[in-house]
Amino acid sequence: xxxxxxxEFSLGLFKKVSFHIYDTEMVERQGxxxxxxxxxxxx
Numbered sequence: 001x002x003x004x005x006x007x008e009f010s011l012g013l014f015k016k017v018s019f020h021i022y023d024t025e026m027v028e029r030q031g032x033x034x035x036x037x038x039x040x041x042x043x
Contacts, residue, residue, distance in 0.1 A: 001040050001041065001042060001043065002019075002040065002041045002043065003038070003039070003040050004019065004038075004039050004040075005036050005037070005038055005039075006019070006036070006037040006038075006039050007034070007036060007037075008034070008035065008037075011037050011039075014037075014039045017041070018041050019039040019040060019041045020039060020040060020041070021037050021038070021039055022038055022039065022040050023037075023038040024036065024037050024038065025038065
């Protein structure tokens with residue numbers, strides 16, 4: 001399996017190359033919260 005962490009911006013690219021979302025998480029960077037998508041792809 002391949003695993004990656006995708007932002008809202010990059011999620012479309014990961015989906016185009018057959019990654020699937022398996023979880024999400026909220027992350028804070030410099031006081032700003034955003035959702036990050038945990039994606040995976042079978043080899």
